[in-house]
Amino acid sequence: MHREVKVLVVGTGFSGLGMAIELKRTGERDFVVLEKASDLGGTWRDNSYPGCACDVPSHMYSYSFELNPKWSRMFARQPEIWDYLKRVADKYGLREHIRFNTKVAGARWDEDAKVWHVSTEQGDTYTAKAVVAGVGALHIPNVPALPGIENFKGKAFHSAEWDHEYDLRGRKVAVVGTGASAIQFVPRIADEVEHLTIFQRTPPWIMPKMDRSIRSWEQRLFRAVPGAQRLYRNFVYWTRESSALGFAVNPKIMEFAQNIAKRHMRSQVPDPELRAKLKPDYTMGCKRVLISNDYYPALTKPNVDLTTDGIAEVREHSIVDRSGVEHEVDTIIYGTGFHVVDSFDYLDIQGKGGVDLAKKWREKGIETYYGITVSGFPNLFFLLGPNTGLGHNSVVFMIESQIRYVRQCLELLDRHRADELDVRPDVQARFNRQLQKKLTKGVWTEGGCKSWYLDAQGINRTVWPGFTWRYWMRTKTVRAEDYTLTRARRDRVEV
Numbered sequence: 001m002h003r004e005v006k007v008l009v010v011g012t013g014f015s016g017l018g019m020a021i022e023l024k025r026t027g028e029r030d031f032v033v034l035e036k037a038s039d040l041g042g043t044w045r046d047n048s049y050p051g052c053a054c055d056v057p058s059h060m061y062s063y064s065f066e067l068n069p070k071w072s073r074m075f076a077r078q079p080e081i082w083d084y085l086k087r088v089a090d091k092y093g094l095r096e097h098i099r100f101n102t103k104v105a106g107a108r109w110d111e112d113a114k115v116w117h118v119s120t121e122q123g124d125t126y127t128a129k130a131v132v133a134g135v136g137a138l139h140i141p142n143v144p145a146l147p148g149i150e151n152f153k154g155k156a157f158h159s160a161e162w163d164h165e166y167d168l169r170g171r172k173v174a175v176v177g178t179g180a181s182a183i184q185f186v187p188r189i190a191d192e193v194e195h196l197t198i199f200q201r202t203p204p205w206i207m208p209k210m211d212r213s214i215r216s217w218e219q220r221l222f223r224a225v226p227g228a229q230r231l232y233r234n235f236v237y238w239t240r241e242s243s244a245l246g247f248a249v250n251p252k253i254m255e256f257a258q259n260i261a262k263r264h265m266r267s268q269v270p271d272p273e274l275r276a277k278l279k280p281d282y283t284m285g286c287k288r289v290l291i292s293n294d295y296y297p298a299l300t301k302p303n304v305d306l307t308t309d310g311i312a313e314v315r316e317h318s319i320v321d322r323s324g325v326e327h328e329v330d331t332i333i334y335g336t337g338f339h340v341v342d343s344f345d346y347l348d349i350q351g352k353g354g355v356d357l358a359k360k361w362r363e364k365g366i367e368t369y370y371g372i373t374v375s376g377f378p379n380l381f382f383l384l385g386p387n388t389g390l391g392h393n394s395v396v397f398m399i400e401s402q403i404r405y406v407r408q409c410l411e412l413l414d415r416h417r418a419d420e421l422d423v424r425p426d427v428q429a430r431f432n433r434q435l436q437k438k439l440t441k442g443v444w445t446e447g448g449c450k451s452w453y454l455d456a457q458g459i460n461r462t463v464w465p466g467f468t469w470r471y472w473m474r475t476k477t478v479r480a481e482d483y484t485l486t487r488a489r490r491d492r493v494e495v
Helices: 014-025 078-091 182-189 216-224 226-242 244-249 251-268 272-278 295-299 357-364 395-415 425-439 468-474
Strands: 002-010 031-034 104-110 115-120 125-133 155-158 172-176 195-199 304-307 311-315 318-321 326-328 331-334 380-382 420-423 483-486
Touching (some): 002 014, 125 395, 182 195, 195 318, 216 226, 226 244, 251 295, 380 395, 420 425
Parallel strands (some): 002 031, 125 380, 172 195, 195 304
Antiparallel strands (some): 420 483
């Protein structure tokens, strides 16, 4: 099948659905959304492991134009967030635009026709004036290459590919990694397995989770008085936003939060030897800050062991740590997160002059303009792209800023009857110099750790350096002078 469309959107998570809604809201109907899976939802479809939940308060983790008064908890769990996305898609009639089980194989910019040629693994092809990639970064599981894993006779899977048919009761389970996913599913499986061995490389900072059920009268109030919910959402936003001072302005401010985390650990872990293993040696925020009330107690159970000696070898029915101790296991669960900085390596996108985007970024480093556009790749837009991730607030806020920006870019093309919109190289270069200057002063660089925020050269290609309201302000209106507009007959448009 071949189809010509004005806008091709990739992905049906918060980004892709939000972009589709924005297009429909402005009267655009000539678009299609490609989804590799059989249902929508993105990361909230894929991550269904026990205990999966959001670490941003529910009322902030939703579209500002589609508030949900029915949240059942202060921090929503995966099934509820997934249901929210499906309800939103149905309300705005998005399913008619979605092509499920359709995975993008590659995209090539046609310099003469000024269009994108997009191919899929299923053999379908599309021609689009613009491509919006709403694929995000947290969708390619990071499975470490453990020595000898090919010899393992038991069951092994990643938390994002949880095997719900596999019964963990009575199993000897090894959990590799202690990141955001692991601290959620470990407490859920600790009581059902025979023995649980957790292999920790770097201990995370863990704050208490201010979670509870949302009372029925609160739900009724939010339903009857939408302004009350919006007021509460604003309160949550600015409370979270204030923590950016410690992340990006002065990392010493994080000492106050670190003291809270230390008290939290002392209250839940009475064993000083175990506490020593769990105490981070870097500034909070350098790696992702986690929240949990039940992870530490799970580690104190008699059938749970925490080892910090690393993994030397995997054998048929065991894992040998680097101190030589052999741990008998029949199941390995990877709680090792996702490919983030290198999550774009799989992209097969060719821009002007046949330049390969993934190769260019590997060789010269990832650079974009506000994480949305890339010089030399006209009419290509990323949502939640490089350097737009957050460590303190809701990424949905960032996504909404981006979909509004993309919509304005598309309107700019239409208004000037142009066929190509390409960010100027000098504008992109200046933006990245300023961006990296700010990032080097933040806790991600000065915090004394090595995290997935950084690339192989130690450069932060993941997070936005500071306040989200600043990002909102800077992307509120597209500066036409930042772009070159061209028509198909190669006439440059003056703006």
